[in-house]
Amino acid sequence: MNKLTDPHRVIWRKRPLTVMFIFVFLITGNFNGFAGDYTQNEKLSVKMQQATFDEIVSAIENQSDYVFFYKSSDVDRNIHYDVDLENRNIHEILDQLMENSSLTYRISGKYIFIDKRVDSNEKVNKENNVLQQKKQITGTVIDAQGEPIIGANIIEQGTNNGTVTDIDGNFSLQVENNAAIRISYIGYIEQEINTANTTTFNITLQEDTQALDELVVVGYGVQRKSDVTGSISVSRGEDILKQQSFSALDGLKGKASGVNIFSNSGQPGGASRVVIRGTGTINASTDPLYIVDGVAMENFQYMNPNDIERIEVLKDASSAAIYGARGANGVILVTTKRGLRGTGVRVSYDGSVGVGTMASYMDVMNASEWIEAFMIGQENANKYQGKNYSLNKTDYFTDPNLFDANGNPLYDTDWQREVTRTTLSHNHQLSIQQGNEFSSIGAFLNYSDYQGVMLNSYKKRVNAKLTYDADPTPWLSTSVSLSVNHTWGNEAEEDGGHQMPRRSMIEMVPWMPVKFPDGRWSNSTTVSDALGLEGMANPVHVLETQERTRELTQIFGNTELTFHLAPGLDLQTRLGITKYQNNYRNYSPTDLANISFPNGNAWIENRHTLFWQEETFLTYMNTFDKHRINGMIGLSWQERIYRWSRGETEGFTDDFYGNNNMGVGTLPKNPTSGYSSWAMNSYFLRASYTYDDKYSATVTGRADGSSRFGANNKYAFFPSAGLAWVVSNEDFFNTSLVNNLKLHTSYGITGNSEIGTYESLAMMGSGNVFINDGRQSAAWPGRLPNPDLKWEKTHQFDIGVDFGMFNNRLNLEVSYYNKQTKDLIMPRPVPRTTGFGSVTDNMGQITNRGVDLLVNSTNISTNDFTWGTTLNVNYNKNRIDALGENNEDVFTGPQWVSGYQTIFRVGEPLAAFWGYERLGYWTEEDRAAGLIPSGQIVGQAKRSSEKKILGKGMPDFMGSFINNFSYKNFDLTVDFQFVYGVEVLQQFTHSTEDRFGLTNGEKSILYDAWRPGKTDAKTQAIRNGTRDGQSSELDSRWVADGSYLRANLIQLGYNFNPGTIKALSNLRIYAGVNNLFLIHASDFRGYDPEATSQSGTNAKFGQNMFFFQYPKPRTFTLGLSATF
Secondary structure, three states, X not given: OOOOOOOOOOOOOOOHHHHHXXXXXXXXXXHHHHHHHOOOOOOEEEEEEEEOHHHXXXXXXXXXOXXXXXXXXXXXOOOOEEEEEXXXXXXXXXXXXXXOOOEEEEEEOOXXXXXXXXXXXXXXXXXXXXXXXXXXXXXXEEOOOOOEOOOOEEEEXXXXXXXEOOOOOEEEEEEEOOOEEEEEOOOXXXXXXXXXXXXXXXXXXXXXXXXXXXXXXXXXXEEEHHHOOOOEEEEXXXXXXXXXXXXXXHHHOOXXXXXXXXXXXXXXXXXXXXXEOOXXXXXXXXXXXXEEOOEEOOOHHHOOHHXXXXXXXXXXXXXXXXXXXXXXXOEEEEXXXXXXXXXXXXXXXXXXXXXXXXXXXXXXXXXHHHHHHHHHHHHHHHHHHOOOOOOOHHHOOOOOOOEOOOOOEOOXXXXXXXXXXXXXXXXXXXXXXXXXXXXXXXXXXXXXXXXXXXXXXXXXXXXXXXEEEEEEEOOEEEEEEEEEEEEEEEOOOOOOOOOOHHHHHHHOOOOOOOEOOOOOEOOHHHHHHHHOOOOOOOHHHHXXXXXXXXXXXXXXXXXXXXXXXXXXXXXXXXXXXXXXXXXXXXXXXXXXXXXXXXXXXXXXXXXXXXXXXXXXXXXXXXXXXXXXXXXXXXXXXXXXXXXXXXXXXXOOOOOOOOOOOHHHOOEEOOOEEEEEEEEEEEEEEEXXXXXXXXXXXXXXXXXXXXXXXXXXXXXXXXXXXEEEXXXXXXXXXXXXXXXXXXXXXXXXXXXXXXXXXXXXXXXXXXXXXXXXXXXXXXXXXXXXXXXXXXXXXXXXXXEXXXXXXXXXXXXXXXXXXXXXXXXXXXXXXXXXXXXXXXXXXXXXXXXXXXXXXXXXXXXXXXXXXXXXXXXXXXXXXXXXEEOOXXXXXXXXXXXXXXXXXXXXXXXXXXXXXXXXXXXXXXXXXXXXXXXXXXXXXXXXXXXXXXXXXXXXXXXXXXXXXXXXXXXXXXXXXXXXXXXXXXXXEXXXXXXXXXXXXXXXXXXXXXXXXXXXXXXXXXXXXXXXXXXXXXXXXXXXXXXXXXXXXEEEEEEEEEEOOOOOOOOOOEEEEEEEEEOOOEEEOOOOOOOOOOOOOOOHHHHHHOOOEEOOOOOOEEEEEEEEEEEO
């Protein structure tokens, strides 16, 4: 649960960097149990003139450890006090402050609760006139997930009679027979319940969405949301966990406006692509910066989602500029779970089991259809090419192991169903959290086993995490965290084309068996010569026998010291270290046709990464009169060291050793290895000022120096400024309809330092050459230097409004942004006389303009039933503004059939699809009229003479529509996700339509191919194998509408009443289904329009471009959460 804020009063000033620990104590501690642990005799002094109640409270908090809680509406801010008290205890100060006021107080340890005083005359009248016998009521207070709410206030209406819930969420209270009680808690919507005729209550509090976001994590601290001048999206850990995915990014998808996450693969642990407010670079990285508990993290997709408490996404320059050179693509701040103070020991378990199935299948031909299509192809060759092929199938299909005497197939193999399977996956998380007032410890252990729908593909993870937080002295706070993550698995190849099973399960001819009766694996190589087939490995054989193991061991640790120098003034130093070790092991056996036959192939690659980061910063927060200030200044050092090595060999006589003894291979290849490192040091500051809770201003600056840039431009400065106006706090704003209205705007500059380590330096190539029949080492100039190479800089303007109506039952956040990325790092052509073709330089500009929209509404809220809705939409328009001096077209990215398949052109979006337009098909009439160009024939595609832009892979609109329902103990989540205004480049058309006869193909070949008189043909006339007449060029037939609507998650849960099982304070069970259905355009023919088969540099330009894809499964999940 996210219990970070107080909806009634969120003016936190004491120890801002440890404010979360205070909240943790509040939501988990037994207040009465700790009341005696904090002295109330501490002497304080308060001397103020004409001060408001808020200002006096701030003065007390600033010189003590007391923390106040009260409802803003209970305090009259028009009343000003003169206070002159010296060396008094807290009771003396509060007694004088509340004398003759409408307020009263109660103290529990260091926590002070302020309530409205009941009118004494009214109380006397009630006591005199209403003589009713009191009764004892009991009950339990839980949240929507069934977790007990500890410390919830239970107050009898109109009295001071009340109590708080204990560690199990239970309460007991004596009230009048017909009394109404008020139940309230930090971050939840208050409820009122009539107790007439009932003595036992099971109460579920719904989270106050607006209140939960009142405190947000920003770079190097926290801020009130009303003070924030930038655009920040917030997601809670429990919402991310609902997805029950291996990667936390899958759970974040659709939860944060302006954050587009492309789940491009259904393979467990498959990398997702994250794009925040559009792509703004060509040759630098497009990935956002991930900060986990203050430390940068790589390989975030492997992080255990169960460890995440909350995620903040910094989208605009005002919020992201504090990270300077690494903030251009946005920043994702992750706060992880830790121990809980004041709880004693809390043990919880979360576990789930999931069954995965194929969500859909591509519509390919069966064995009989393939043979029928083949014979049509022979007939077409005779008719339009003057061939004289036999039209008797017994002349072709003669292999007695595959066909009968009449040429009919003996086998009809559905390769997609043979290669895929129904899977069983499971995930288990054990959490132990313990603490007292001064320290806490958390221990978290996770085991995950996610099985892929393709054979022998899986990903497993063991993750252990330990945290410790303490306040050993009043002037020092400490924090330590250590996480060890070991991930391993076997994967199906996904890059490019090749002989990977995700391709061959579509292309393998259906009249081949998986195995022959004698146990031999089949493959199409044995019949390729006779029928013109492309030799292809059996996909089941590949998956069952080829080893493609991937292991990652990650150690992630950080430690912090916070020195409390004075009230509101803290000095914090943090050291974080991350070590990754990746191990890749491949072995392809000696009998894999077209892959490793007859020599086998083994290779091992090891990658080692060490990253360390040290940061020290000073923060100051204070409130005086109507002024609130928040300042921070600091410095940082970072270094990353990377090493890799690879060995490969062939020439195995058998498969006994695999890659465990590569020395037995008789054909070793040259071993390779590499090393790189970069370092960066930084200086940063931020200053925020708020006046009267109405007007806020923030300025940020960061100077970064990086070893990756030219000697003349190693340092750069990245500033930003933002303004906010809370209109609803103005005196003239007195409408009851709108309770929150905030305007904010910002402008700033961020950088992108994520380029190659040595891009600015001259490089030498090296290798071996053969001279005089001997191998000699050689070196040669490889790249020109550029000492002036500098940072790409993104200039971003942002303006937005936050809007709350009907007592925050309807909340809207909308932001418009304009991002211009200048000084793009690209190859600039140079004269050939230099001996080089280009030099890396700064040239070009890209603009992203768009709107983020987030709508939260509480549609219905009663004692038994609630219904809340979240709508999240991002609109983004990407445009290339400049490409060097002459703005010439640039061709880069994927290069395959028809050459480059994407183009960079001024005025167009990045990496637009580039090809011919299909205008129809050449007919017999065209031939008679002499219109068919030389080299083309009847039935082939008629294409435009020039290539043109056919579409783009990045959507205009992307978002989610999520509904949450609760009825008594039941809860239901319905999560839809959608994409609109995007295309898909179906590269598989090359194989499944244009090259039929070499492989299997789609059924459209048989039923929708051109033939005389067919005016609605979708594909070219059937041609077979390598025979004349095939024509495969990237054209508009390859491009489909990529818009879709997905039922991403439907989950039903039931929360047992506390005490149902004596040993458990909380128990929730749930069942759900992911990817229940997918609605897409009729011209899309693959598994899922959200995919890419591109990797490396091509991946950022290859979104929605795929040859074949690893299918996304439909997953049915059953799980439970229990707290002991």
